[in-house]
Amino acid sequence: MDMKIATWNINSVRLREPIVLKFLVEHAPDVLCLQETKSPDDKFPHDGLEAAGYVHRAVRGEKGYNGVAILSKHPIEESGHRLFCGKEDCRHISARIKGVTIHNFYVPAGGDVPDREKNEKFGHKLDFVDEMTAWFGAGGDAPDGPSVLVGDLNIAPMEHDVWSHKQLLKVVSHTPVEVDKLNATLASRDWVDVARAFVPAEEKLYSWWSYRAKDWDAADKGRRLDHIWVTPDLRDGLSAYEVLRAARGWEKPSDHAPVMVTLKP
DNA sequence: ATGGCCGCCCTAGGCGGA
Numbered sequence: 001m002d003m004k005i006a007t008w009n010i011n012s013v014r015l016r017e018p019i020v021l022k023f024l025v026e027h028a029p030d031v032l033c034l035q036e037t038k039s040p041d042d043k044f045p046h047d048g049l050e051a052a053g054y055v056h057r058a059v060r061g062e063k064g065y066n067g068v069a070i071l072s073k074h075p076i077e078e079s080g081h082r083l084f085c086g087k088e089d090c091r092h093i094s095a096r097i098k099g100v101t102i103h104n105f106y107v108p109a110g111g112d113v114p115d116r117e118k119n120e121k122f123g124h125k126l127d128f129v130d131e132m133t134a135w136f137g138a139g140g141d142a143p144d145g146p147s148v149l150v151g152d153l154n155i156a157p158m159e160h161d162v163w164s165h166k167q168l169l170k171v172v173s174h175t176p177v178e179v180d181k182l183n184a185t186l187a188s189r190d191w192v193d194v195a196r197a198f199v200p201a202e203e204k205l206y207s208w209w210s211y212r213a214k215d216w217d218a219a220d221k222g223r224r225l226d227h228i229w230v231t232p233d234l235r236d237g238l239s240a241y242e243v244l245r246a247a248r249g250w251e252k253p254s255d256h257a258p259v260m261v262t263l264k265p
Numbered sequence: 266a267t268g269g270c271c272g273c274c275c276t277a278g279g280c281g282g283a
Contacts, residue, residue, distance in 0.1 A: 011282085015272070212268045213266095213269090255270090
């Protein structure tokens with residue numbers, strides 16, 4: 001049986017519960033990974049999601065910021081999380097579902113200035129990505145076995161993952177130092193970048209459009225910040241990939257669109 | 266042409282987003 005996995009930076013799960021439910025009804029993923037839930041666990045909208053059929057949930061939230069969650073139609077066989085950069089912030093959660101370990105990440109945005117001497121948020125972001133690389137790499141102790149890594153990684157690595165490569169080279173999310181570090185994470189377990197297994201590298205592909213643009217759709221100054229990676233043992237099972245761009249235009253939208261992958265056994 | 270926008274919080278301006 002196929003397994004459809006979606007990832008979505010929801011920018012407040014309580015405010016956007018209606019469009020989460022709309023997405024679940026219309027696209028029926030087996031698993032939905034959320035970031036920026038901005039909700040303590042005791043205020044998470046469990047009831048609506050339960051009624052929608054997502055009766056298995058692993059949530060890790062805090063007040064006001066960050067927060068990740070994995071919602072599933074199928075049992076969560078094991079779940080866990082790891083702390084990064086020695087912080088208790090809620091930026092990672094994992095769940096094993098149907099034998100596949102799913103990692104859901106919310107990588108720090110990194111602030112405005114791409115210089116760790118002047119901006120400690122940028123340093124935090126770089127260190128966070130380094131720690132991911134070490135954890136998944138040869139000396140790390142991340143779980144073995146078929147795995148999927150999803151989330152808002154806040155880095156658009158390739159030239160056509162941004163609307164203007166040249167204009168964004170010094171903008172946090174597309175600087176060479178960030179891209180190099182993300183590529184090191186990608187290499188740490190020979191992860192497959194699912195988006196680019198389906199969409200040629202020369203084709204523009206985005207998952208995020210700023211709220212500040214007057215007309216996000218017409219301006220189309222997007223970035224591909226949301227990613228789905230799979231371990232090589234899952235490569236042959238990849239059967240579909242989609243960025244649900246339409247959701248960026250829904251009522252009270254998130255600035256990120258949901259991204260989906262379908263895996264065949 | 267990035268920012269003119271968002272959402273959160275001990276309700277109102279500051280913080281974080283990217």
